[in-house]
Amino acid sequence: MRHGVSGSKFSRNTGHRTLMYRTMVTDLLRHERITTTEAKAKEIRSIAEKVITLGKKGLLRHRRQALGFITEESIVRKVFDELSVRYASRPGGYTRVLKTEPRKGDGASMAILELVT
Numbered sequence: 001m002r003h004g005v006s007g008s009k010f011s012r013n014t015g016h017r018t019l020m021y022r023t024m025v026t027d028l029l030r031h032e033r034i035t036t037t038e039a040k041a042k043e044i045r046s047i048a049e050k051v052i053t054l055g056k057k058g059l060l061r062h063r064r065q066a067l068g069f070i071t072e073e074s075i076v077r078k079v080f081d082e083l084s085v086r087y088a089s090r091p092g093g094y095t096r097v098l099k100t101e102p103r104k105g106d107g108a109s110m111a112i113l114e115l116v117t
Contacts, residue, residue, distance in 0.1 A: 033114040041113040055079035
């Protein structure tokens with residue numbers, strides 16, 4: 001039974017899924033907007049908000065935790081220097097998911113995941 005288990009598997013093994021999440025969060029923080037499927041956007045949203053919250057805390061141990069997840073050091077610097085200042089007075093809800101038209105190839109529901117300005 002799946003009591004208390006959250007998250008989707010996306011038909012991927014754990015390593016592939018984790019690396020997919022890491023890459024997508026890094027791309028979201030780099031470009032501040034990505035287009036992906038709706039289900040992936042909802043999974044990535046919570047992870048990205050946790051990373052931004054680490055940036056707002058700003059201690060060395062929080063920076064190391066972010067470095068353990070984000071794949072590029074320059075993006076971690078951006079989170080701790082720019083995004084933490086931008087969202088200093090905001091208690092949460094740093095991202096938004098906007099639904100778009102279905103993908104032409106397979107009809108998957110698509111969404112835009114972006115950082116709130």
